[in-house]
Structure formats: C-alpha cells, structure tokens
Amino acid sequence: MSRLIDVENLTLQFDTDEGRITAVDDVSFSLEAGEVMGLVGESGSGKSVTAKSLMKLNPRNAIYGPETKITLHLDDGPVDVMSLQNDREMKVVRGGAISLIFQEPMASFAPAISIGDQMVEQLMIHTDFSKAQSKELSIEMLDRVGISDPSTRFGQYAFELSGGMRQRAMIAMALSTKPKLLIADEPTTALDVTIQAQVIDLMKDLVAEFGMGIVFITHDLGVIAQTADKVAVMYLGKLVEQGTVRDVIRNPAHPYTRGLIAALPTLDDIDAPLTPIPGDIPSPLERPPGCVYNTRCQEVVGARCAAEVPAFSEVQPGHTAACHIFDPTEGTA
Amino acid sequence: MVQFLRFATIRAALAFFTLCLVSFIVFSLMELVPGDCAERYLAFKNSQGAQISIADIEAERARLGLDRPYLQRWTSWIWNAFQGEFGDSCILRLNINQLLGQKVWLSIGICLGSLFLAYLIAIPVGIIAATSRNPFLNNGLRIVSYLGLALPNFLLALMIMLFSTVFFGDSLTGLFSPEYRDAPWDWPKIKDFLSHVWLPVFILGWSATAFAIQTVRALMSDEISKLYVTAAAARGVSGRRLLMRYPARHALSPIINSLGFDLNRIFNELPIVALILTLTEAGSLLIEALARSNDQQLAGAIIFFLTGSIIAINFITDIALAIVDPRIRRSILG
Numbered sequence: 001m002s003r004l005i006d007v008e009n010l011t012l013q014f015d016t017d018e019g020r021i022t023a024v025d026d027v028s029f030s031l032e033a034g035e036v037m038g039l040v041g042e043s044g045s046g047k048s049v050t051a052k053s054l055m056k057l058n059p060r061n062a063i064y065g066p067e068t069k070i071t072l073h074l075d076d077g078p079v080d081v082m083s084l085q086n087d088r089e090m091k092v093v094r095g096g097a098i099s100l101i102f103q104e105p106m107a108s109f110a111p112a113i114s115i116g117d118q119m120v121e122q123l124m125i126h127t128d129f130s131k132a133q134s135k136e137l138s139i140e141m142l143d144r145v146g147i148s149d150p151s152t153r154f155g156q157y158a159f160e161l162s163g164g165m166r167q168r169a170m171i172a173m174a175l176s177t178k179p180k181l182l183i184a185d186e187p188t189t190a191l192d193v194t195i196q197a198q199v200i201d202l203m204k205d206l207v208a209e210f211g212m213g214i215v216f217i218t219h220d221l222g223v224i225a226q227t228a229d230k231v232a233v234m235y236l237g238k239l240v241e242q243g244t245v246r247d248v249i250r251n252p253a254h255p256y257t258r259g260l261i262a263a264l265p266t267l268d269d270i271d272a273p274l275t276p277i278p279g280d281i282p283s284p285l286e287r288p289p290g291c292v293y294n295t296r297c298q299e300v301v302g303a304r305c306a307a308e309v310p311a312f313s314e315v316q317p318g319h320t321a322a323c324h325i326f327d328p329t330e331g332t333a
Numbered sequence: 334m335v336q337f338l339r340f341a342t343i344r345a346a347l348a349f350f351t352l353c354l355v356s357f358i359v360f361s362l363m364e365l366v367p368g369d370c371a372e373r374y375l376a377f378k379n380s381q382g383a384q385i386s387i388a389d390i391e392a393e394r395a396r397l398g399l400d401r402p403y404l405q406r407w408t409s410w411i412w413n414a415f416q417g418e419f420g421d422s423c424i425l426r427l428n429i430n431q432l433l434g435q436k437v438w439l440s441i442g443i444c445l446g447s448l449f450l451a452y453l454i455a456i457p458v459g460i461i462a463a464t465s466r467n468p469f470l471n472n473g474l475r476i477v478s479y480l481g482l483a484l485p486n487f488l489l490a491l492m493i494m495l496f497s498t499v500f501f502g503d504s505l506t507g508l509f510s511p512e513y514r515d516a517p518w519d520w521p522k523i524k525d526f527l528s529h530v531w532l533p534v535f536i537l538g539w540s541a542t543a544f545a546i547q548t549v550r551a552l553m554s555d556e557i558s559k560l561y562v563t564a565a566a567a568r569g570v571s572g573r574r575l576l577m578r579y580p581a582r583h584a585l586s587p588i589i590n591s592l593g594f595d596l597n598r599i600f601n602e603l604p605i606v607a608l609i610l611t612l613t614e615a616g617s618l619l620i621e622a623l624a625r626s627n628d629q630q631l632a633g634a635i636i637f638f639l640t641g642s643i644i645a646i647n648f649i650t651d652i653a654l655a656i657v658d659p660r661i662r663r664s665i666l667g
Contacts, residue, residue, distance in 0.1 A: 057567055060466070087571030095569030108564035112583055112659055121578075122568040157659050173568070 004033045004180060004213040005054065005072050011065025012046075012053055012237075020063075021284045023049045025237040025292075033180065036207060036214040038228035038245065040221060040260070044281050046237040047217045051183045054215070055093040055100065056081060072097060074180060096126045099174035103186035105166035109158035116154035119173045126177045141172040145202060164195035168202065175206060182207075185217045200227055221264060225249055233257045236281060236292040242312075243319030253321035255299045291324065301325055340665045341652060348648045353411060355640045356633070360407045363629040369399050370423040370629060377424060410633070419634035422622075429634045433615060437638045439508065440607075440615040444599045444642075446534040451541035451595065456588070459549025460581055463557060474546065481543025486602050490536050490609045505532050506611045536606050537599050545595060552587050556580035586658040593647040600639055615639070 012024040024046045031037050039047045052058050054070060070081035074097055084090045102108040109115060116138055123134035135154070142150035145168040158166055167187060174182060184203065188196040204227060207214055216227055224231055224245060231248045233241040233256065241254040252258045259277040266272060279296040282288060288295045294305040301324050313326035368376075371393035379385045394400050398409075413420065419429035462474045498504045508529050513522045556562065557580045565579050604616035611617075615635050622632040655661050 052567075055567060057563065091569045091571070094567055094571075100564070100567040102560060102564055104560060107560040110561040110565065110579055110583065112586070112657070113578070114659070118565075118568075121570065125569045157663070159660055160663065 002033050003073050004031045004035070005070070006030045007050075007054070008069040008071075009065065009067035010050065010053055010070065011068055012049060012058065013063045013065070014059070015061040015063060018285055022287060023062075023237050023284060024053065025287075026065075026067075027234075027237075027239050029232050029239065029242065031181070031213045031215065033213055034207065034211045035230065036204075036216055036228045038224035038231045039215055039217045039234060040219065040224055040231060041234035042219060042281050044236075044284070045234040047234055048185050049237075050234070051100070051185055051215055051217055054081065054181070054183060055098050056084060056090055057094065057100070072181070091125065095122050095179075096177060097179055098181045098183060099177065099179040101167075101170050101174050101182065101184045101187045103189050105163065105170045105190070106158055108170060109166065111158060114155055114157055115161070115169050115173075116156075119154075119176060122173060123176055138172070138176060141176045142169060145169070145172040145175075145206075146198075147172070163191055164199065167191060167195075167199055171199070171202065171206070175210065178210060178212075180212050182212055182214045183217070184214060186219070187216075188223060189218065189220070196223070203227070221249065221261060233260070236287060237284065238292050239322065240293065241319075241321040243315070243321075247316060247319040251315070251319075253315040253319065253326065254293075254323050255297050255325075256293050257321075259296075259298070291322075299325065336665060337655070340655065344648055344651050348644045352637075352641055352644050355644075356411050356414065356637055357407060359633055359636045359640075360410065363633060364403065366629070369394065371397055371399055374423060374426075414634070414637055419637075420630055422631045423628045425628070425631075429631055432631065433618070433634065433638075436615040436618060437635065439612075440600075440603060441638070441642045443530065443533050443537065443612075444596060444603060446530070447537035447541055447599050448592065448596050450534060450538035451545045452588070452592070454538075454542045455545030455549050459546045460553055460576070462546065462550045463553030463580075464576060478543045478546050481540050482547075484540070486536055486540055487605050487609050489539060490532075490606050493532065493536070494609070505529070508533075508612050533603075533606055533610055533612060536610075537602055540602070541595055541599055544598070545591075548591050549584065549588060552584040553580055556584045559583075586654055586661075589650050589653050589657065592650050593643065596646050597643055600643065 007030065008028045010024055010027040011022070014021045014023055027046075027050055029037065039050065041047050049058060053064070053068075054072075064082060068082055072079040072081055072093065074092075079092055079097070081093055084093065110118060116135065119138035119141070120131060120134040123129050123137060124131065127134070129137065139150045139154050142153055147153050147165060147168055153161065153165075153169065158169075161169060167190075171187075182203075187203070188199050191199060200223065203214070214227075216224070218224060228245050230244050231242070232239050233248070233254065235256050241248060241252070241257045243253075248257060249261065252261050256277070262275045263277055265274055277296055278298075282292075282295060288306065290304065290306040290308050291297070291310050294300055297305065300306075305324055308324070310322045310324045310327060312320040312322045314320050315326060371390050375385045375390050375393060398406065401409075410420075417430070419433075421427060422429050422432055425432065458474065462471060465471060494504050494506065508526060509522070510525050510529075513525045516522050559580070561583075562575070562579045565575055570579070600616075604620050606612075607617040608620065615638065619632060619635040619639075622628040622635065655665055
C-alpha cells in the first residue's frame with residue numbers, strides 16, 4: 001500500500017464574536033490508499049471540521065495553525081493542501097482527488113437542479129469529458145451504485161428520490177471523478193438501519209474496486225466495526241486514541257473510548273441499564289486545561305490530568321492513546 | 334405540455350373568479366353608501382339652481398336602471414366591464430372610457446416601471462450585500478436601505494420638487510408638457526413623457542427598492558448558508574458560477590413570490606405621489622371619485638382595472654414559479 005495522505009499538527013480555530021474557538025487541536029494521522037479510517041467522537045468533537053480541512057472547506061473565519069501540514073500524495077507528486085490559495089488551485093482537492101459525502105443527502109443536493117445536471121457539472125469541472133460523455137458516465141455511475149432506471153433518475157430532482165436512493169446518487173456523484181480519497185461525513189446516520197447496511201456494503205465494494213482511501217466519520221461504533229480498518233477517536237478537537245479497529249474496539253485504552261463503548265446499548269441483555277458517560281462535552285470556549293477529557297474522566301490519575309496535556313503513548317504496536325495512565329514519567333498513578 | 338396548459342387554465346379561471354369576487358365586494362361597498370347615482374346627480378343639479386321633484390329622481394333612477402335588483406345590476410355591470418364598457422360617470426356625465434382614457438394604462442405602467450426598477454437594482458445589490466464581507470459596503474447599503482424604508486414617499490416627492498423648483502425653476506410635476514397633453518402619441522411626445530415619468534417611477538421605486546434589497550439580501554443569506562452550497566463547493570464549483578447557479582438560482586422562487594405583494598404596495602402608494610406631482614393618472618382620479626364626488630361608476634371602473642392588474646401579475650408569477658421551480662412544476666405535472 002502506498003501513502004495517500006499525511007495530516008500533521010492540524011490546528012484550526014474559528015474567529016467568532018465570543019472569541020477565538022479552538023475546533024481542532026494538533027491532530028495528526030495518515031492514511032494509506034485503499035484504507036478505511038473511522039473518525040469517531042461525539043457531536044462537537046471536531047470530526048467534521050477535521051474532514052473539511054482536508055479540502056480547506058471551512059468558513060472564512062477559520063484560522064489554520066502555522067504548524068498545520070496536510071500532504072496529499074497523488075500520482076503526479078505530493079500536493080500541499082495548506083498552500084492552495086484560490087478556487088482554481090483548490091479544485092484538485094475539491095471534488096477532484098477528494099470527494100465529500102454529507103450526512104443529509106437531501107440537503108446536499110441543490111433542490112432546483114436535477115441530479116444529472118449536478119453530476120455533469122462536477123465532471124465538466126474535473127475532467128476533459130464532453131457533455132455527452134459526462135452524461136453517459138453519470139448514468140453509468142448511477143447504475144453502478146444500484147439505482148434502477150438510471151437514465152430516468154438522471155433527469156430527476158433530489159426530492160423525487162427516496163432517502164437511500166439519494167445517498168446512493170450522492171455516492172455515485174462523489175465517485176464519478178475517481179477521487180483518491182473519499183470523506184464520508186456520517187453518510188448513513190440519516191438512513192434506516194436496513195438501508196444503512198446496504199449503503200455501507202456498497203461503499204465497501206466500491207472502495208475495493210476503486211482502491212481509494214476513506215475517512216469515515218461517525219459517532220456509531222457499530223458502523224465503524226463493520227467498515228473501517230483503523231480508528232481515530234476524537235474528543236473536543238483532540239485525538240485521544242488511534243489504532244486498528246480490532247485493537248481499539250476489543251481493548252480500548254483511553255478512558256473516553258472505554259466510555260463510548262460502554263455507552264453502546266446491547267441487544268443481548270435488553271434490561272441492562274445504559275451507562276452513559278457522565279456530564280456533557282464542554283463548550284469549545286471553555287476548553288479544560290491539561291487533558292481535555294479530565295472534567296468527565298472516571299480514571300483521573302492526579303493533578304497532572306488537569307495541568308499537563310498527555311502525549312501519545314504506545315499501548316501495543318500500532319495502537320496509541322493519549323492518557324497519563326500510560327505515561328510512566330511520574331509515579332502519580 | 335397539456336398538463337401545463339391545464340394548470341395555466343385553472344389558474345386563469347381562479348384569477349377570473351377572484352376578479353369577479355373583488356368586483357362584487359367593490360360594488361357592494363359602493364352600494365352601502367347612502368343615496369344612489371340618481372339622487373346625487375339631481376342633488377348636484379339642485380345645487381346649481383334647478384328645481385327637482387321626487388318624480389324627477391324616480392325618472393332618472395329608471396333611466397339609469399337603478400330600480401332593478403342589486404344582483405342583476407352587478408351582473409350586468411361586470412358583464413359590460415369584461416367587454417371594456419363601464420358606462421357613464423355618475424356626476425361628470427361622461428363616458429368612463431373617455432374619462433379614463435390612457436390614465437389607467439399610465440398608472441399601471443408607472444407601477445410596473447417602479448417594480449422593474451426596484452428589482453433591477455435590488456437583485457444585484459442584494460446579492461452583493463449578502464455575499465460581501467466589506468463592513469463599509471454593508472453598512473452603507475443598510476443606511477440607504479433604511480432611508481428608503483423610513484422616508485415617506487410624499488416627503489421625498491416634496492423634497493425633490495422643492496429642490497428642483499429652487500435650482501432649476503421647474504417643479505417637475507405632471508406627466509406631459511402642456512403642448513403634448515392632448516397630442517397623439519408620437520416620438521416627441523414619448524420623449525416628453527419619459528422626461529417626466531422618471532420622477533414618479535423613481536420616487537415609487539425608491540422605497541420599493543429599499544424593501545426589495547432587504548428581501549433579496551435575507552433570501553440570499555438564507556440560501557448561502559445551506560448545505561447544498563457547501564456541497565457544491567466541495568465538488569469544485571467556485572466563484573460566480575457557485576453563487577449564481579446555487580444560492581441565487583434558488584432564491585429566485587421566493588423573489589418571484591414577493592413580486593405580486595410589492596406591486597400591490599406600489600399601487601397603494603401611487604395616489605399620494607400622484608396627488609403631489611399632479612399626475613393625471615388613475616390613482617388620483619380614484620381618490621377624486623371616492624372621496625369627493627362619490628362617483629360609484631368611475632371608482633368601480635378604476636378599482637376593477639387596478640385589481641385586475643394585480644391579479645394578472647399574480648397569475649404571471651404563479652406561471653413563472655412553475656417554470657422556475659421544479660418542485661412546483663412536478664407537483665403540477667405529476
């Protein structure tokens with residue numbers, strides 16, 4: 001496998017009326033071609049903002065940290081995403097080498113433009129195809145994602161399709177330009193469970209076929225277990241744990257990950273009480289000092305949790321967590 | 334296409350029905366005013382010194398057909414109205430068509446001109462205001478726009494007249510120079526007309542523009558923050574194409590919707606401006622007919638024209654919406 005993207009020290013703040021909010025704090029990860037990475041965390045943990053940073057798609061009040069470095073390795077050389085300035089340069093990462101699928105397929109299609117027109121538009125921007133060729137390819141893609149009667153669907157509008165159908169069309173559109181990286185931002189959250197499974201299977205098939213990398217954002221660990229090769233757990237803009245799916249879900253190391261897994265309802269024992277993580281995710285305006293999780297953590301190991309930002313420690317090969325539990329430099333534990 | 338024609342026909346029928354209903358309401362309201370046309374006319378003659386008896390009034394009533402039942406009079410009135418025949422004015426004893434002449438069309442033209450001017454300015458300015466982050470531009474537009482909303486039309490008209498009288502010695506009133514007033518339409522008369530008509534169009538358009546800018550700006554800001562715009566940007570759509578094809582295109586439907594409403598407002602403001610600028614248009618004639626002479630026939634005819642044009646604009650916007658917005662189109666065509 002070859003390296004697809006390197007994200008190093010991604011820090012992102014928003015300038016707002018209430019002050020400067022840190023949305024993403026020193027996040028680093030990388031992804032190989034053909035690999036699926038799950039990005040997990042509660043709402044407000046900065047998953048979507050992280051994903052959008054990969055295509056520099058955040059609003060104008062976003063300020064990237066000076067250390068931030070995002071490198072996309074394409075066939076004709078690496079692309080430094082942060083150095084892309086104008087819209088023309090950013091085409092490479094917007095819909096070209098990277099495609100983005102949103103949670104709400106209904107809201108992400110323009111309501112008064114037909115699905116076909118939007119697909120053709122994207123192809124015309126990123127390829128040398130003629131209009132007729134673009135249409136042909138679009139219909140072919142709609143067919144590939146399992147949409148029946150694709151040439152009719154091509155001329156229809158988002159409101160005329162069912163929820164699952166819309167998300168399939170979205171996937172077809174996202175993949176039509178053969179991106180190297182697909183970012184799926186909670187692509188199945190708005191769908192029925194049965195449709196969810198279909199869409200996930202479809203995505204897995206297409207990844208295998210196209211050999212691209214996927215960043216799969218979700219708060220649903222069940223979906224991650226089915227889809228991803230590796231997982232990164234995010235809390236309040238910081239990565240707290242990274243590793244393979246098997247390692248992280250079987251042996252969660254960080255107290256937050258353990259809390260997330262314990263909070264999952266289980267079908268084996270329907271009378272078992274749910275065990276939510278106590279407290280709420282703090283406002284990004286009041287980020288706790290030290291470890292961001294220390295205000296809710298059940299396993300605080302001493303004063304340094306609220307004073308010192310924990311570094312990543314290797315729990316087992318390829319599995320790291322940022323928690324003072326694993327950092328033996330001081331014997332406070 | 335057949336379905337579209339069916340939709341258009343149904344809408345046209347509805348518009349026609351509304352027009353009849355409005356005319357009935359207008360007719361009924363006129364009827365509520367004490368005294369009828371015969372009495373008023375003869376009372377008017379009496380004041381001129383003629384001797385009038387009850388028998389004279391009855392005879393006049395019979396002559397005008399006022400002794401017929403109410404509904405019958407309304408149906409015959411509306412029947413004639415649709416044929417473009419409004420009878421004689423009660424007080425002035427003149428054929429209403431002659432009396433109104435082009436005035437109705439001038440009024441409708443002024444209003445449509447103001448509406449057109451308003452949106453011609455408001456659409457680009459509103460889009461710029463919604464997308465620009467320049468605080469000077471934004472605040473400047475806000476001030477101009479609040480001025481437009483807050484400054485009454487008649488005051489603006491008076492100020493312009495005063496200014497122009499003091500500095501140019503011309504009060505800018507009227508729609509024609511005296512020598513063209515009764516002349517047939519030809520090129521010099523059109524030029525003369527245009528040199529006068531810009532002022533009422535500007536004054537009426539001023540507040541309408543302010544209002545329309547707020548509408549367009551609000552609608553654009555709404556659309557810009559929607560997910561489909563971000564999604565389009567994520568696909569590589571950028572610049573003007575992104576702006577025009579996505580938020581602007583989608584703000585169009587509600588803008589079309591607001592057209593009928595705005596025309597209505599302009600119509601309501603026209604008579605006051607017309608009064609100040611001494612325009613010979615239908616609005617001031619309507620005030621005259623309603624307030625002074627209580628001339629039922631004349632007022633009815635003018636209101637019929639005005640409501641007719643508002644209903645027509647609404648009919649046109651309905652059709653335009655169906656063409657522009659696929660959601661509406663599909664709900665019609667199935």
